[in-house]
Amino acid sequence: xxxxxxxxxxxxxxxxxxxxxxxxxxxxxxxxxxxxxxxxxxxxxxxxxxxxxxxxxxxxxxxxxxxxxxxxxxxxxxxxxxxxxxxxxxxxxxxxxxxxxxxxxxxxxxxxxxxxxxxxxxxxxxxxxxxxxxxxxxxxxxxxxxxxxxxxxxxxxxxxxxxxxxxxxxxxxxxxxxxxxxxxxxxxxxxxxxxxxxxxxxxxxxxxxxxxxxxxxxxxxxxxxxxxxxxxxxxxxxxxxxxxxxxxxxxxxxxxxxxx
Amino acid sequence: xxxxxxxxxxxxxxxxxxxxxxxxxxxxxxxxxxxxxxxxxxxxxxxxxxxxxxxxxxxxxxxxxxxxxxxxxxxxxxxxxxxxxxxxxxxxxxxxxxxxxxxxxxxxxxxxxxxxxxxxxxxxxxxxxxxxxxxxxxxxxxxxxxxxxxxxxxxxxxxxxxxxxxxxxxxxxxxxxxxxxxxxxxxxxxxxxxxxxxxxxxxxxxxxxxxxxxxxx
Numbered sequence: 001x002x003x004x005x006x007x008x009x010x011x012x013x014x015x016x017x018x019x020x021x022x023x024x025x026x027x028x029x030x031x032x033x034x035x036x037x038x039x040x041x042x043x044x045x046x047x048x049x050x051x052x053x054x055x056x057x058x059x060x061x062x063x064x065x066x067x068x069x070x071x072x073x074x075x076x077x078x079x080x081x082x083x084x085x086x087x088x089x090x091x092x093x094x095x096x097x098x099x100x101x102x103x104x105x106x107x108x109x110x111x112x113x114x115x116x117x118x119x120x121x122x123x124x125x126x127x128x129x130x131x132x133x134x135x136x137x138x139x140x141x142x143x144x145x146x147x148x149x150x151x152x153x154x155x156x157x158x159x160x161x162x163x164x165x166x167x168x169x170x171x172x173x174x175x176x177x178x179x180x181x182x183x184x185x186x187x188x189x190x191x192x193x194x195x196x197x198x199x200x201x202x203x204x205x206x207x208x209x210x211x212x213x214x215x216x217x218x219x220x221x222x223x224x225x226x227x228x229x230x231x232x233x234x235x236x237x238x239x240x241x242x243x244x245x246x247x248x249x250x251x252x253x254x255x256x257x258x259x260x
Numbered sequence: 261x262x263x264x265x266x267x268x269x270x271x272x273x274x275x276x277x278x279x280x281x282x283x284x285x286x287x288x289x290x291x292x293x294x295x296x297x298x299x300x301x302x303x304x305x306x307x308x309x310x311x312x313x314x315x316x317x318x319x320x321x322x323x324x325x326x327x328x329x330x331x332x333x334x335x336x337x338x339x340x341x342x343x344x345x346x347x348x349x350x351x352x353x354x355x356x357x358x359x360x361x362x363x364x365x366x367x368x369x370x371x372x373x374x375x376x377x378x379x380x381x382x383x384x385x386x387x388x389x390x391x392x393x394x395x396x397x398x399x400x401x402x403x404x405x406x407x408x409x410x411x412x413x414x415x416x417x418x419x420x421x422x423x424x425x426x427x428x429x430x431x432x433x434x435x436x437x438x439x440x441x442x443x444x445x446x447x448x449x450x451x452x453x454x455x456x457x458x459x460x461x462x463x464x465x466x467x468x469x470x471x472x473x474x475x476x477x
Contacts, residue, residue: 158348158400161311162361163338163407172351248333250313 004207014039057120066120070127074099077131081139087257088142090243091236095138098235099131102228106130109227115220129200129221133185134228141181141233145240148173150254157251166245174237181233189222198222263324264289264411264442265310267468270319272305279305281466282319289324289411291458292433292443296450296471301463303446304345307413310444311342323411341409345416347396349388354399357388361406373402377432394425398432411442418452430456 005013017039024031056065078095085091110126111118149156152173159169192198193215201218205211244252265287272280279302287293295303308314309321312333321328328336350357358370365373371381377398383391391399397417404412414433418426433456437443447453453460460471 154344154346154348155350157313158344159350159360160313161337161342161344162404163334164360165334248312248315248329250315250333 053124057124061120063118063120063123066123069124070103073128073131074103077135081135085139085143088146088240091142094142094236094239097239098138098232099134101235102130102134102231103127105231106224106228110220110224126224130224130228133225134232137181137185137229138232138236141177141236142240144180145173145177145237146244146254148176149244149251150256153251160249160251166249167241170241170245174241177237178233182229185226185229189226192218192222262289263287265444266322268320268322270309270316270321272302272309272314273317278466280316283466283468285461285468287444288459289442292437292445292456294453294457294460295444295446295463295468296448296453296460297463299448302466303463304415306463306468307342307415307444307446310413311337311340338407339409340411340413341404341407342413343397343401343404343415343417345419347393347400349391349396349399352388353385354388354391355384357399357403358406361403365406369406373405376405376436377402378428392425394421394428397421397429401432409441411444412436414443414445416447
């Protein structure tokens with residue numbers, strides 16, 4: 001296909017890295033080395049992933065390899081979420097649970113209702129977009145809910161002291177956290193096509209797909225991401241509530257990030 | 261005399277410090293019992309144990325003869341209301357605040373609750389955050405009264421108030437005690453303790469002892 005990038009083309013595109021490094025040198029930013037390392041690292045990582053993906057989703061390969069790849073992605077995404085928000089208790093297990101629930105819901109709809117055929121070629125990238133996009137929202141929701149409950153401890157305990165069950169006492173803060181985590185995704189969805197052309201669509205068009213077909217795929221991906229972020233953030237919030245309150249409806253001690 | 265609370269060798273540890281050290285005492289079910297003592301003596305912790313916002317590391321607390329951990333905490337907290345040192349209004353109007361305690365409360369019940377704490381029922385639609393400090397603290401008391409508690413735990417409720425609203429709060433509390441509500445009042449203000457208490461306990465170095473001859477005549 002004419003639209004594919006050749007190794008020569010890839011080498012030529014390194015000129016763009018040189019442009020960035022050149023600007024750093026010209027403006028004496030001292031970032032040339034970092035720009036070079038970042039570019040090489042990204043290239044090596046992508047080549048490795050490309051090679052692995054070629055093995056996993058090549059025709060004739062069992063779909064179970066793709067599922068294995070998806071599970072590895074979920075696990076890795078959970079560790080990244082944990083690293084990004086160490087102040088959120090139990091985030092590793094909660095993130096893993098939330099990504100799994102979101103995967104069941106979204107992949108269930110897309111493949112169960114035959115929106116896409118279930119093959120390694122569709123499963124791996126779709127699961128990747130689902131996890132990648134909902135990870136930020138997951139971290140946001142977990143962090144915001146923990147902050148709210150810690151900073152508004154007086155208010156939460158005043159509610160508990162009136163005899164409200166912990167789940168009910170936490171409701172206003174869960175809502176605030178879910179709104180904060182979902183709003184950026186809703187805004188992004190609104191601006192799609194007007195302000196920016198999203199990655200999946202751009203990639204498809206560059207790869208030679210008809211623009212209208214690319215648009216349809218992109219729309220499905222946007223809906224997938226919306227559902228995934230809503231699902232993951234809700235699972236995180238409800239799971240956190242179970243961990244941050246004791247069974248006898250007390251709020252556990254939440255240290256300030258500076259104390260950790 | 262019937263006991264409201266009975267503390268049996270209550271110990272609470274924080275880090276390597278004993279905030280309460282084998283506290284043993286009985287709080288009668290009538291009148292106002294003041295728990296006095298210096299800052300950091302563990303007075304607030306003791307009240308929080310009574311409302312089960314905290315649990316002791318060792319020992320047993322009984323409320324009207326039954327160990328606290330045998331009681332449903334949600335039921336206990338409605339029988340034993342708590343007013344905190346810092347008045348915390350929830351978002352919304354005064355009526356919204358009272359509805360948090362009792363979502364099905366009628367307007368008459370809410371007005372009655374405000375009357376009991378010497379607040380004008382006309383304040384019900386007002387934004388709670390716009391109340392003065394004294395009004396806000398009495399609204400928090402009214403919010404607690406909406407749950408029909410038989411016991412009130414007051415944690416330094418007037419520490420941020422000027423003299424006049426402080427006196428209004430004190431006389432409100434005395435009236436509630438006269439209506440049969442058991443009150444446990446934590447304060448470090450010894451003059452206030454003398455004005456409102458039927459009996460005074462001193463909490464010092466983790467130990468609670470009955471102070472003789474200091475209560476209200």
